[in-house]
Amino acid sequence: MISDSPQPYRGSRALVIGGSIGGLTTALLLRDIGFEVDVYERTATPLHGRGSGIVLQPDTLRWFEERSTVDTSALKTSTSRVQYLDRANTVIAEEDRRWEYTSWGTFYQALLGDFGTEHYHLGASATGFDDDDGGSVTVHFADGRSETAELVVFADGINSRARARFDADAEPGYSGYVGWRGTVPLTALSPVTRALMGDAITYSVVPDSHITLYPIPGEEGVDAEDQLMNYVWYRNVPAGPELTELLTGVDGHVGAVSLPPGQVQERFLTELRASAAALLAPAAAEVVLATAQPYLQVVLDVRSDRMARGRTALLGDAACSARPHAAAGTAKAAADAWALRDALLTTDGDIEEALARWEPAQLELSRALLDRVTEMGDRSQFHNTWIPGDPSLRFGLYGPGVLHPESRQPQPAA
Incomplete structure (x- = not known):
């Protein structure tokens, strides 16, 4: 580990509530400047991302580029172009633009490898906190324990229990659509589909919907024979009984924000596959049809009007969870963490x-x-003004295609 950062906080303690990618990035950066850091994750078992993909923007990758000895080439795949396909698999819009990707599990394990497990606590559900008079904060946990530190960062996701202490009115709101997700080994796809989509991020746009696909590392590595084709297909579902039915798993439990692989009712999978074959570009449809266990996530929005409160901070999805169309969720959490360090x-x-x-x-x-x-989401799902090749629809945390804050410039109207 590279260790030449200034460490003015030696002797101080920090708690990070939430042990996902944003929480681990924060913990590493705080430890890097001298804090003794403990991470508390409410999930009782090791986290996993169900193989889902992440588009790597510079803020996300920055820890490994600047402060770690991990070889980043072992964490990521890349493509050289962005393309849109029509119903005949014809490329109707194309742009030479390199993007890099990782899988959630690959990236999480690399961060956890750098942080270690000694101060990473599973099954630790934070229920509240108190500001102490002596310049510290005490966090209370469901199992009865309490922990005190000079700094507490809540990176506990879209369902953050701490967010109401920062902004009582900040509640997740439903966008009107869900994201169907899944992965398929590239080796399981036809040669035609692999050749068409193996070096591209691919879109298929249909009325009131679109799907995005790109290759990510598999469990065995980043080589072509190990890669997975990852996708998210956005589909409208009215709030109310229809959404509740869709989120009711085969075990009878209703998912709040997602339904994991193996829990989606067969009738919904049958409809999904039939719609893919009828609506999507054939290459995109092939990926959906080849997915053994698609799963879904509810697309929600939330933003707190406060992120700082005394010695406590709200960070990442806990502070702002935004629809994934800019591929900026993990980048935003990492940007928050780096800015906090600075x-x-x-x-x-x-x-x-x-x-x-x-x-x-x-x-x-x-x-x-x-x-x-x-x-962006409204243009795709409700207005049908998501135009293939429109540069205003590019990924980017700081603007369409803008990956560094110093490069941010006013963007033309869509």
């Missing part, structure tokens, strides 16, 4: 002042991202 290094040990300096820019980044992806 603020802590500029305030001579004053944690409250650091959080106060950190908050405004991160709130603005959240607002701009959520506004943009809401417009």
Whole structure:
């Protein structure tokens, strides 16, 4: 591990609530500047991402590029172009643009490998916190224990239990559509489909919907024979009984924000496959039809109007969970973490002042991202104005195709 960062916080303790990618990135960066860090994850078993894909933007990858000895080539795949297919598998729009990808599990395991497991606590469900008079914060857990630290960061996801202490009105809102997800080994696809989509991020746009597909690392590695074709297909479902039925698993339980592989009722899988064959580009349909166990996620939006409160911070999806059309969720969490590190290094040990300096820019980044992806989703799902090749629809945390904050420029109207 590279260890030449300034460490002004030696002797101070930090707690990170939430042990996913954003939480681990935060924990690594806080430890890097001297904090003793413990991570608390409410899930009792090791986390997994069901093989789902992540588009790698610079903020996401930055820990490994700057502060780790991990070989990033072992974490990612890449493609050289973006393409849109029609119902005849004809490329109707194309752009030379390189993107890199990883799988959730691959990236999480690499972060956890750097952090280690000694201070990573599973089955630790935080229920609340108190600001102490002595310049610390005490977090309370469901099992009765309490932990005290000089800094507490809540990175506990879209269902954050702490968010109401920052903004009581910030509740997740349903977008009107869900994302069907799945992966298929590239080796299981036809040679024609592999040749067409193996070096591209591919879109198939249909009325009130679209699907995005790209290759990601498999469990065995990043070589072509190990890769998986990952996809998310956005489909409208009215709120109410229809959504509840869809989210009712084969075990009878209703998923709040997702339904995992193996739990989707067969009647919905039958309809999904029939619709794929009837609507999508044949190559995209082949991937959906070849998926053994598709699963789904409810597309939700939420944004807190506060991210800092004394010595506590709200970060990543806990502060702002935005629709995935800009492929910026993990990048936003990492950007929050890096900005927090930088603020802590500029305030001579004053944690409250650091959080106060950190908050405004991160709130603005959240607002701009959520506004943009809401417009993108509405264009696809409700207005049918998602035009193949439109540059305003590019990925990017800081704007369409904008991957670095210093490169951000005003974008033309869609």
